[in-house]
Amino acid sequence: MDAEVSDPADLLALDSLLGTEELALRDRVREFVRAEIRPNIARWYEDAHFPLEIVPELGRRGLLGMHLTGHGCAGRSAVEYGLAAAELEAGDSGLRTFVSVQGSLAMTAIARHGSDEQRDEWLPRLAAGEAIGCFALTEPSAGSDPSSMNTFARRDGAGPNAGWVLSGTKRWIGLASVADVAVVWAQTDDGVRGFVVPTRTKGFIARAIEPKLSMRASIQCDVELDEVRLPAEAVLPGAVGLRGPFSCLSEARYGIAWGAMGAARDAFEDALAYSRERLQFGKPLAGYQLTQQKLVDMALEINKGFLLALHLGRLKDAGKLEPHQISVGKLNNCREAIEICREARTILGGNGITLDYSPLRHANNLESVRTYEGTDEVHTLILGQRLTGMGAFR
Incomplete structure (x- = not known):
């Protein structure tokens, strides 16, 4: 058996497309999730509890309104925000959703459309996690x-x-x-x-x-x-008019394109690790052709999804990202992520319906992620209008 690599879903050396600071930020967020979120998320999920005590820590780590500049915000790039969103959602969609609601929606609305007084009053506190x-x-x-x-x-x-x-x-x-x-x-x-x-x-x-x-x-x-x-x-x-809220929704949808792939990657890694250890008919599940086909199909979509998200991020940082392109990312990556999580659950068998493993929790969460910030149907119609020049919303 080949030696285990640090990121088993990465078939294309995606890290080679990232800069030193981007990798460092991603790794810091990944370690935070591994240390603070992963040991507790099953209990939080079962108890329907969001841990408000982590909010100041998110602020200290510069993750709240991180794409904004000034008023205590970190001023990070779109790609860095996307990388953070992926790592947060690998922990749980609820965690990435908090950062998205706080930063991409509430803070972005005030930063872009607010008065100087509104920015001064609220953005520093929201960025620090002192207010929600x-x-x-x-x-x-x-x-x-x-x-x-x-x-x-x-x-x-x-x-x-x-x-x-x-x-x-x-x-x-x-x-x-x-x-x-x-x-x-x-x-x-x-x-x-x-x-x-x-x-x-x-x-x-x-x-x-x-x-x-x-x-x-x-x-x-x-x-x-x-x-x-x-x-x-x-x-x-x-x-x-509606351009105000829609500009904020675009920020949130962009983050979802990354975040959904983080959830998919985490579900894949759980299934891969389980398949290597679970013995059936005298050998690990990973040694069977059908299991390998499932793993390969999942890994291919994860790689394509991250390439799409990274391309959108580079476009955004260059000031060239268009709204229909965000719809491509949101529609595709949510749709693929939920299928990956469901397929990962099949490798886990009956054990996959417990909270000892992440795939079904991620799949359940992604039912919501797939719906909010524009359903599949809405983004399909946005793209249909782009392709045909005809709106079909009514």
């Missing part, structure tokens, strides 16, 4: 079509200093019940606008959605906005 943010866009009847949202913000008085009153409901809002600040998107008389809402504001009510079969080591909530009164300066001045 959430991003309230989707609603019970407005998921894939956010333009149909019913949440409304009306002016509270007259004149330029008039405040706002928000009313409506949001659903599947990550971290809302533990957040200190929410970026809430609402219809107004002038189109969709974003609002920075401290969650202690009267009328902001968040309830965790339970029980769940997926993303158990994570927090998703229903949010009720019951006549939430805000000052005039709560509005994000730089965002009018």
Whole structure:
């Protein structure tokens, strides 16, 4: 038997495509996940618990809003953010989701569209993990079509200093019940606008959605906005219309293209290790042709998925990444990752349905990842429109 390599899924020497700093950051995040997340994740998942105590540590490691610059953010490249996302999701999708909601959604909204005062107040605390943010866009009847949202913000008085009153409901809002600040998107008389809402504001009510079969080591909530009164300066001045939230969703979707492959790689490694040790009919499972075919097929898709993610990252760092290309990454890598995790579970047999092994946990989580930030159907239609020039959303 050949000697075991450090990254058995890497058939193409992918590390040779990465720079020294990129490799160093990836390895630091990988070691953090191995030391702090992997020993605990089965228990957290079973107990439906997200460990809030790790949030300051994520901040100390520069992983919160890491692609942003200034206000305490690390200013890392898109590729470095992607590498970190892959390692975090190898631990659990809930961990990468936290970093995504905090950094790619809430912090990006404030950094790109907020006022100087909003940036100064919130970004340093969010980057340090001293505060938690959430991003309230989707609603019970407005998921894939956010333009149909019913949440409304009306002016509270007259004149330029008039405040706002928000009313409506949001659903599947990550971290809302533990957040200190929410970026809430609402219809107004002038189109969709974003609002920075401290969650202690009267009328902001968040309830965790339970029980769940997926993303158990994570927090998703229903949010009720019951006549939430805000000052005039709560509005994000730089965002009018759906382009504001969509620009944030693009950041999150990009990270998912990397993260899903991290989950797939972890499931593959569990299955590979098990197949080498599990004896059936007198020899290891890894010695049978059908098992090797499964392993090879998984490894091929993992390599292709990481090559795709890396290409997107290089394009993003060069300022050339287009939205439809992000859809390629999100659609392909989520779709392939969930199949890899399911196939990895088959190698584990009955033992694969326990939390002693990661593939089925990852597969369950990826059911959510595949749905949020654009379903397969939405990204298919985005790409269909790119290919044909005709929109088929309605």
